[in-house]
Amino acid sequence: MKSVTVQDLVERFSLEVLAGSHKLNAVIPKGRVHRPGLEFVGYFDFFPHAHVQVLGSKEITYLHTLSEEERNLHIGNIVKYHPPCFVVTRNQEGLKYLKKYCEEEGIPLLRTPLPSSRFIELVDAYLTKALAQEIAVHGVCVNVSGIGILLRGKSGVGKSETAHTLIRRGHRLVADDIVVLKKIGPETILGTHNGKTKEFLALRSIGLINVSRLYGRKAFQDETRIVLDIELTKWQDHALNNELELEPKFTEYMDIRIPHIEIQLQPGRDVAGLVEAAANNWYLRQQGYSAAEDFMKRLQSDD
Structure with missing residues (x-):
């Protein structure tokens, strides 16, 4: 079974690197992506932190509605698990706070113009075969x-x-x-x-x-x-x-x-x-x- 790195993902899907470029050699050990939802409200009992984390319109919009203190708390709780990378879909903007945490923790922050559903479909299929x-x-x-x-x-x-x-x-x-x-x-x-x-x-x-x-x-x-x-x-x-x-x-x-x-x-x-x-x-x-x-x-x- 061969390994897949974040760099492989970047090249395969032409992803834009927003932060954590020095950690693109990080290995992706699991074959399916995850959209953090419950984790943003503090529930981590079943958090699949070894998966690629996808942030779609719902997740980013929710983060935008929080106060700076709340946002720092919720994001800080997630990044401490050090997932292999975060991918923001639909080329969403206003990610300064995400860039800050990802740079500090050495986690690649990536972006794609694709909608979440399409991106997840493509990456799941790719990782399933690559990690099989x-x-x-x-x-x-x-x-x-x-x-x-x-x-x-x-x-x-x-x-x-x-x-x-x-x-x-x-x-x-x-x-x-x-x-x-x-x-x-x-x-x-x-x-x-x-x-x-x-x-x-x-x-x-x-x-x-x-x-x-x-x-x-x-x-x-x-x-x-x-x-x-x-x-x-x-x-x-x-x-x-x-x-x-x-x-x-x-x-x-x-x-x-x-x-x-x-x-x-x-x-x-x-x-x-x-x-x-x-x-x-x-x-x-x-x-x-x-x-x-x-x-x-x-x-x-x-x-």
Whole structure:
């Protein structure tokens, strides 16, 4: 898990630095922002002081209505907890007293023209991903008709070639060789690239290709939610199942279970087509449809 500093936030969202510029290297340890409200009236029992503190129109207007003595008391009570930074939204003015305290306590005071709701939405999404638990796995990540798939298998089994065929059919590459998995929720894993391999796909006998340059921007996307783990394996006679519905299997990443499917390879077998079928079948299952159940109902209706 990488760390995020106030400087990262400033650069990411083009924030104006009003005070505390010497403390922009302060680390932001928590992934959600907070709007202090109860804290301004002296209630600190559940104050999430390690979060970015956002001061919107309500907070600043309230502070403006206080006397200098009251304002100094309320602000002083908050800054002593040393949050990583304060961000004032809507380019609000009249912040002399805030600048004073932030400079004295070494807390960055920042400003944005964005309204509070929009700024909070953007920063929450950014910090959730940036601070997420993550691991790197060997494989290929693709988005097939909006469905994120992790393709795994031994080196040389044909993962990248399968991804290339999928791209030519209109689907998208996310990452090749090294796939970074990020846990952004109790049941949600994002797949992305490590930056260095962005847009690149390595094909045996051909070499490295840039899919965006070769097939257009629609051939690549930055990240996708992983919902299927597909393992490509070598063909083994008598090892394939032909049941109407296979027993569900799962692969676990960072305590999250992802449905797992094994596809065996053989010359002439349309592996990319099977990946598409697996993706579409997963989608139908999420809608409550089972082909096996539908088939059995038809058989029973004929009795």
